[in-house]
Amino acid sequence: MKRIAVLTSGGDCSGMNAAIRAVVRSGLSAGLDVVGIKKGYRGLIDRDYFMMNTKSVSNTLQRGGTFLQSARCKEMMETAGQDLAASNLKGLGVEGLVVIGGDGSMRGAKTLMDRGIKVIGIPASIDNDIPFTDMSLGVDTALNNIIYAVDCLKDTASSHDRAFIVEVMGRDCGYLTLVAAIACGAEHALIPEVPYNIGDICDNLRKRYREGRDNSIIMVAEGVASAQEISEQIKHHIRFESRIMVLGHYQRGGSPTAFDRLLGSRFGQGAVDALLNSQSGKMVGLAGNQLTFTDFDKVFNAPMRPLNETMVKLAHKLDI
Ligand code: F6P
Numbered sequence: 001m002k003r004i005a006v007l008t009s010g011g012d013c014s015g016m017n018a019a020i021r022a023v024v025r026s027g028l029s030a031g032l033d034v035v036g037i038k039k040g041y042r043g044l045i046d047r048d049y050f051m052m053n054t055k056s057v058s059n060t061l062q063r064g065g066t067f068l069q070s071a072r073c074k075e076m077m078e079t080a081g082q083d084l085a086a087s088n089l090k091g092l093g094v095e096g097l098v099v100i101g102g103d104g105s106m107r108g109a110k111t112l113m114d115r116g117i118k119v120i121g122i123p124a125s126i127d128n129d130i131p132f133t134d135m136s137l138g139v140d141t142a143l144n145n146i147i148y149a150v151d152c153l154k155d156t157a158s159s160h161d162r163a164f165i166v167e168v169m170g171r172d173c174g175y176l177t178l179v180a181a182i183a184c185g186a187e188h189a190l191i192p193e194v195p196y197n198i199g200d201i202c203d204n205l206r207k208r209y210r211e212g213r214d215n216s217i218i219m220v221a222e223g224v225a226s227a228q229e230i231s232e233q234i235k236h237h238i239r240f241e242s243r244i245m246v247l248g249h250y251q252r253g254g255s256p257t258a259f260d261r262l263l264g265s266r267f268g269q270g271a272v273d274a275l276l277n278s279q280s281g282k283m284v285g286l287a288g289n290q291l292t293f294t295d296f297d298k299v300f301n302a303p304m305r306p307l308n309e310t311m312v313k314l315a316h317k318l319d320i
Pocket residue numbers: 011102125126127169170171222252
């Protein structure tokens with residue numbers, strides 16, 4: 001193998017730059033040429049790419065987002081787009097491709113593998129819904145962002161005897177909401193995986209008010225309801241004044257944590273090693289601090305990464 005390429009696709013997350021950097025520097029040190037593709041599969045179709053050198057990735061590690069930029073590309077869902085993407089790669093002499101993104105991005109990579117390109121996927125999504133990895137890239141930074149925001153909210157909430165309903169992004173997965181609720185000391189975590197009862201929540205909020213508590217934090221996963229909806233449901237029942245906060249895309253940005261910088265570096269280097277060892281159609285993952293490589297088919301056929309039951313139990317024991 002003489003030439004590889006790298007792209008970031010789907011929703012961005014912190015740590016992607018660390019992964020790109022590791023792909024580029026590991027590739028160059030193994031004597032490979034490395035092509036950077038801009039804006040995910042869109043750049044592959046539009047031939048928006050450039051040759052990378054070690055300086056191309058200088059001063060990127062500490063930055064959030066992806067300096068290669070990302071996009072969600074409809075053409076890549078169709079045969080004509082997949083054919084064009086594969087032929088552009090072949091025209092460039094690219095034999096191996098590293099795709100950094102979520103499940104949809106890896107499905108795109110599989111179509112290129114079916115057309116003769118070796119591909120390795122790096123799981124990157126704040127949602128932590130991708131199976132066969134303990135953590136996806138970007139999750140830890142998103143958690144830290146949420147914690148920072150909720151700590152700030154608690155300061156102002158306590159000063160005014162207020163309840164805050166905080167909407168947490170995470171698609172259909174409750175991981176971020178649950179784990180952040182534990183780490184923030186929230187009172188409630190409403191997640192898609194566990195049914196909730198609004199009456200019980202209101203009873204608890206009333207009890208807290210009677211006990212003289214000065215704030216309450218209710219975290220709601222976007223896959224359950226909007227903060228506005230939950231606020232409407234409880235507003236007639238509680239004596240706390242309530243406010244809402246929608247964290248949204250704020251969760252995805254910011255300088256990556258040490259964990260995400262290391263994870264991105266390990267995933268990037270592991271992906272290049274796998275290509276050099278003629279592996280293809282696999283996703284690199286983390287299991288018990290070891291890198292693993294799982295066949296795309298296994299990843300695609302598995303259900304969404306299940307919630308860790310230990311975390312659910314811990315939340316209950318902590319009265320969440
Ligand atoms: O999958 C990552 C994610 O940030 C989800 O948490 C969220 O639902 C979605 O992407 C938002 O997508 P977009 O960036 O297209 O608005």
